[in-house]
Amino acid sequence: MLAQETLPLDPTPEVRRPARPLRPSPTGREELNLAEFPFALLTRKGMKDVPLTREFHVGDRSWIVRGDPLYGLPTSTDAEVYVVLMQVTYEQGFPDRVGFTRYDLIRRLGWDQHGESYHRLRLAFRRLYGVRITAINAFYNANNRRREREQAISIIADYDLVHGEDADPEDGGFPTWISWSPELHRNMRARWIKPLDVEYYLSLRNATAQRVYRYLDLRRGGDDKPVYQEELRTYAFERIGLSRTSAAPSQIKQKLEPAHRELIETGFLAEVAYAPMKTEPGREQVIYRFAPRRQRASRHQLVLLDDKASAGAPLPPPPVSPDAATSAPVTITVASPELIAALTACGVSRQTAAELASDQPDECRRQLEFISHREARDPGALLVKAIREGWSAPPRWTETQAEEKRAEAARRKARTVEEKQQAAAVQEAAFDAFWATLTSERQEELIAQSRAELRRQNRMLAEFAARHPESPMCREALRPYLKALSGWQYSAA
Helix, strand or coil, rough: HHCCCCCCCCCCCCCCCCCCCCCCCEEEEHHHHHHHHHCCCCCCCCCCCCCCCEEEEEEEEEEEEEEEECCCCCHHHHHHHHHHHHHHHHHHCCCCCCCEEEEHHHHHHHCCHHHHHHHHHHHHHHHHHEEEEEEEEEEECCCEEEEEEEEEEEEEEEECCCCCCCCCCHCCCCCCEEEHHHHHHHHHHCEEEECCHHHHHCCCCHHHHHHHHHHHHHHHHCCCCEEEEHHHHHHHHHHHHHCCCCCHHHHHHHHHHHHHHHHHCCCCEEEEEEEEEECCCCCCEEEEEEEECCCHHHHHHHHCHHHHHHHCCCCCCCCCCCHHHHHHCCCCCCCHHHHHHHHHCCCCCHHHHHHHHCCCHHHHHHHHHHHHCCCCHHHHCCCCCCCCCCCCEEEHHHHHHHHHHHHHHHHHHHHHHHHHHHHHHHHHHHHHHHHCCCCCHHHHHHHHHHHHHHHHHHHHHHHHHCCCCCCHHHHCCCCCHHHHHHHCCCCCC
């Protein structure tokens, strides 16, 4: 069993990676929850003095990561293994069990083919298997289309890692396999994923740069937003995962500077700036301007999976060039023009509106219902973010709905009372018409019988009726007896 073999936190030196050309190649996929919040340390090697638990909080959302007691939290090197495993999973069509060879994983990672690399790979599997995440209002369930109130997840559910020599990949053997956790695998099959340029990601030398790239690539989105900005402390501590010991803005900027420099030099970012926040005096925001993509492929070829993948059929290998990508068959959902018009009326750009209406029509309609109840300086930007992240209903909408339900219940009750009163009036009019057809002798006879019956059942009321025979109370008291004794029956016809 895994727990019976003890390894030091990092038994091998840092894995050597030969230089690789920077050639963007969007051949991988990224599960969106794991891109939004960190799960790995921003170091290449594990450290003994690092706590086993890290917490990240944004608003009412919490993301609590607990490492394996024996092997610790995942590192940035382990995150690289996760990225490559996702690449293999995508190529195989997101099966329940993903088969591969250690030789192929190490080749994809760009590590040297020697014993240290195999040892380091085994440690990565143990950390990815051992990490546990508790997400409070933070894990988006793509099947239910909502953020779960509290969801406990893992990354790898189980695995079988052969410790002997792997077969050569040319032989087609897969002695090693993993299964993703059920929560992540359901999201992968439900297409809650985004493209990830694995080649570029692995080319980054700085661990913080890798994390910044994965997060900013998520925020950049399929519509290639030119600019993204976020409050500096929230971004650095809760999104990227910097240590909170560097609390001053100057220290945060110093920690981020090497990552920014590498991302600018390699062509992902064009510029990084900082500015005071107008809405929150005393706080700063970081502002990113993205560089144009050097290679572009159809958004549908990068984001949408063929419908066969959702049904369990393997996907074709991902495109390796724009020419090959444009020739691949793609299933495209036609967006509703009315839905696009409703989104653009709220300030969403037409391109983004068409994308969202095609990918998430139900969520678009849901968030459009909420938008008038949210306080937003930029309704279009807020609406896009709410659709992509599956925000819950705002309190004002919930209160309004409750008020409308109460008002509707009161209206229904009033309608019921009114209908009963109208029906009673019709019946009474019908009896009056019947009574008028009787002779005076018959009427007197029925009145005397009714008074006698009333006296047997309510003596006090009968005495009052005798003293006041013409009072309304007396007439109302005798009326049921008159109807019964006369043999009258109401007919709605």
